[in-house]
Amino acid sequence: MTDSIDLSIPRVIVCIVCPNGCRIHCEGTEDGVRFTGQKCKRGESYAAAELTRPMRSLTTSVRTAFAEAPVVSVRTDGEVEKSMLQEISSALGQIVVTSRVKIGDVIAKNICGTGVNVICTSDRLVHPY
Numbered sequence: 001m002t003d004s005i006d007l008s009i010p011r012v013i014v015c016i017v018c019p020n021g022c023r024i025h026c027e028g029t030e031d032g033v034r035f036t037g038q039k040c041k042r043g044e045s046y047a048a049a050e051l052t053r054p055m056r057s058l059t060t061s062v063r064t065a066f067a068e069a070p071v072v073s074v075r076t077d078g079e080v081e082k083s084m085l086q087e088i089s090s091a092l093g094q095i096v097v098t099s100r101v102k103i104g105d106v107i108a109k110n111i112c113g114t115g116v117n118v119i120c121t122s123d124r125l126v127h128p129y
């Protein structure tokens with residue numbers, strides 16, 4: 001059960017934790033929220049988080065200073081609040097990578113104060129061809 005959530009209209013959340021994709025019905029009760037339809041406990045945790053503080057990973061690319069590889073792919077090394085995705089995307093839009101980074105190298109530390117780093121996911125700058 002979870003409380004402090006307005007569920008005057010019941011919601012259905014599709015769990016994305018595993019490929020089963022359970023449809024979890026979230027219904028307000030006097031005691032909080034009742035979750036039904038999930039096949040396991042992880043689904044209830046996921047639905048509760050979606051209702052209160054949805055989190056996401058971000059995968060995107062940033063510009064580089066190298067003509068043979070003008071962009072390089074990156075991702076967050078953890079989840080950030082979904083509400084921060086636009087701000088993080090804008091911050092990454094200001095970045096130009098000027099060194100030949102490789103997979104796992106940190107591109108932006110503690111992006112937008114989230115405590116999460118943005119790391120490189122490609123060796124394109126060390127093996128451009």
Ligand code: SF4
Binds near residue numbers: 015016021022038040
């Ligand atoms: S509720 Fe459990 S079984 Fe269903 S999709 Fe989520 S993790 Fe998978």
